[in-house]
Amino acid sequence: MELRHLYTFKIVAEVKGFTKAAEVLSYAQSSVTAQIQALEEELGTKLFDRLGKKVVLTATGEKLLPYALRMLELHDAAIQELTLNNVPAGTITIGAPESLAAFRLPAIIREYTQRYPHVKIILRPGVCWELRGLARSGELDVVFLLEPEAKEHDLHIETLVMEKMAIIAPPDHPLALLPAITADDLKEETMLHTEPGCSYRTLFEKYLNSFGVFPGTDLEFWSIEAIKNCVMSGLGLSFLPLITVEKEIAEGKLQALRWNDESCRVATQIAYHKKKWLSPALQEFLKLVEQHAQTWNERSRQA
Incomplete structure (x- = not known):
């Protein structure tokens, strides 16, 4: 089995589609299809089933995946051990919710890739419960979570910074004039929510429900940028991490x-x-994350 075929197999399994895998790998879709077909012919079995626009692993594909992950990890380990001066190389696969992928990770990834240009980084967005599962299975090397602090028996989890949350509204909204609001003030409001499974959406809904508050209308968006634009246009209110709306608040476009x-x-x-x-590449990445986390905490204390 060729490692490049196994790597393509891994990516298709992760993104559940040949077109998306081609985008991630910067291949033509026909190349992705050809590599999977070559692997299936070599093994004499089908590895994927098509379900509408998605592809899912067959039972045989499910059996192959952990072996493929192990072989790819050993390949990276061998590269690290045999590279002159042990310069970090290989691939790091990272998972993160949209808010962190957009507002916490860019500076880290930019600095890391400048230091270690031989390391390829693949960033996969997702909701926290899904990302934890991918870390468990080995499909992702490391994941970032944005949720209440928790411990898992099989995962090493470290808190980097406590995030401030904000209920945001247009600056001219009546609630923006109040010295403080309570859950009761949100009874008749339209709330713009993130996707189902988002940890802070779930937390906020439980908080409101504990006071018997069920907002008048709930709208659902799968994009934080879309939520911010809709709040600015007066469509409703939202509950988001402060880091995602700091710029708009500073510009007077939104009010916390x-x-x-x-x-x-x-x-x-x-x-x-x-x-x-x-791996050395992953160790250096974790060190850099710690350095940035120190800066985040310093800024949080000063705010």
Whole structure:
């Protein structure tokens, strides 16, 4: 089995599609299809089933995946051990929710790739429960989580910074004039939510429901940028991490409502499997994350 075929197999399994895999790999879709077909012919079995626009692993594909991941990891380990001066090389696969992928990770990834140009980084967005599962299975090397602090028996999880949350509104919204708001003030409001499974959406909904508050209308968006634009246009209110709206608040386009409850607290955390082999490339990435986390905490204390 060729390693490049196994790597393509891994990516198709992760993104559940040949077109998306081609985008991730910067291949033509026909190349992705040809590599999977070559692997299937070599093994004498089908590895994927097509379900509409998605492809899913067959039972045989499910059996192959952990072996493929192990072989690819050993390949990276061999490269690290045999490279002159042990310069970090290989691939790091990272998972993160949209808010962190857009507002916490760009500076880290930019600095890392400048230091270690021989390391390829693949960033996969997702909701936290899904990302934890991918860290467990070994499909992702490391994941970032944005949710209440937690511990898992098989994952190493470290809190990097406690994130401030904000209920945002247009500056001319009546609630923006109040010295403080309560859950009761949101009864008749339209709330713009992130996707189902988003940890802070779930946390906020439970908080409101605990006071018997069920907002008048719920709208659902799978994009933070779309939510911000809709709030600015007066469509409703939203509950988002402060880091995602700081720029718009500073520009006077959005208002963070004054809200005294501290029960809806989430943390930016980093997680990986406790038995994960930490390659030199991954070790250097984790060190850089720690350095940036120190800066985040300093800024948070000063705010």
